[in-house]
Amino acid sequence: MAHPTQLGFQDAASPVMEELLHFHxxxxxxxxxxxxxxxxxxxxxxxxxxxxxxILDSQEIEIVWTILPAVILHLIALPSxxxxxxxxxxxxINDPHxxxxxxxxxxxxSYEYTDYENLGFDSYMVxxxxxxxxxxxxxxxxxxxxxxxxxxxxxxxxxxxxxxxxTVPSLGVKMDAVPGRLNQTAFxxxxxGVFYGQCSEICGANHSFMPIVVEAVPLEYFENWSSxxxxxx
Numbered sequence: 001m002a003h004p005t006q007l008g009f010q011d012a013a014s015p016v017m018e019e020l021l022h023f024h025x026x027x028x029x030x031x032x033x034x035x036x037x038x039x040x041x042x043x044x045x046x047x048x049x050x051x052x053x054x055i056l057d058s059q060e061i062e063i064v065w066t067i068l069p070a071v072i073l074h075l076i077a078l079p080s081x082x083x084x085x086x087x088x089x090x091x092x093i094n095d096p097h098x099x100x101x102x103x104x105x106x107x108x109x110s111y112e113y114t115d116y117e118n119l120g121f122d123s124y125m126v127x128x129x130x131x132x133x134x135x136x137x138x139x140x141x142x143x144x145x146x147x148x149x150x151x152x153x154x155x156x157x158x159x160x161x162x163x164x165x166x167t168v169p170s171l172g173v174k175m176d177a178v179p180g181r182l183n184q185t186a187f188x189x190x191x192x193g194v195f196y197g198q199c200s201e202i203c204g205a206n207h208s209f210m211p212i213v214v215e216a217v218p219l220e221y222f223e224n225w226s227s228x229x230x231x232x233x
Contacts, residue, residue: 002169010170013195013216014187017172019086027076034072090172093186096154098147104157104164104177104199107206111145114156119229125209139196144213148222149189157183162204168197168214176201189216 002010012018076083101112112120126140147153157166157175164177166185175185189195197212217225 012172012190013170013193014172014190016086016090016187017170018190019089020172023083023086030072030076090185093152093154093184095152096186097151099154099156100145100147101156101158102145102166102177104159104161104166104203104210106161106204107199107210109141109166109210109212111143113226116226116230119226121229123213125211136196138208139198139211139213141211141213144194144215146215146217146222146225147189148219149192149216151219152186152188154184154186157185163201164199164203164210165201166197166212167200168195168212170195170197171214173197174200189214192216192218 009017009021009024012021099114101114103110103112108125109123110120111123121143123141123143123145125138126135126142128137131137131140155166155173155175157177158181159177159179161179163179165174166177167174171187171189173185173187175183177183193216195214195216197214199207199210199212201207203210
């Protein structure tokens with residue numbers, strides 16, 4: 001999860017997020033090189049007292065700085081580089097091991113494990129006065145969405161009232177929850193842990209109080225958890 005004074009992204013916890021981080025570094029390197037070159041040209045032009053009359057109006061330079069940005073953008077978007085591949089990877093859903101329906105409400109989330117007959121619950125934010133040592137303000141929920149790690153998980157996202165957005169940065173997941181429409185996304189948690197997110201679509205007065213907590217555990221722990229939840233249902 002994020003921590004104070006952090007400048008970069010959260011640590012990746014899924015293959016998609018790892019690819020997003022690689023693409024970010026790749027694009028940022030290109031931006032840095034271009035920015036350095038432009039800054040050098042600006043400083044050189046400002047600091048010199050000489051003027052080249054041929055540079056003020058040069059057809060060749062116009063052609064170069066028109067074609068060069070197009071070539072750079074083409075290189076960034078090549079299928080062999082991350083951008084287009086990531087777009088297809090994020091939309092690819094093959095043989096999910098578990099399907100969970102997440103419904104956004106004002107102002108909480110409800111989860112339904114559709115592969116089970118009667119496994120579902122509402123997830124509310126834990127109030128500040130009820131937090132225990134080690135818990136995080138505005139991020140803890142009374143019920144976590146528990147999933148098995150290293151398994152393809154499909155999440156069906158919708159909303160009961162207004163627009164919401166189901167977002168977990170560490171997993172590289174962000175899907176809009178639209179009333180009357182069922183969107184879907186998929187991810188694989190590559191390691192065990194607790195991953196925090198929040199509603200990322202302004203949805204009213206308590207928009208900031210809709211945390212999302214995903215807990216990835218080994219398969220045997222998930223089976224034990226689901227059995228206990230079904231017994232309590």
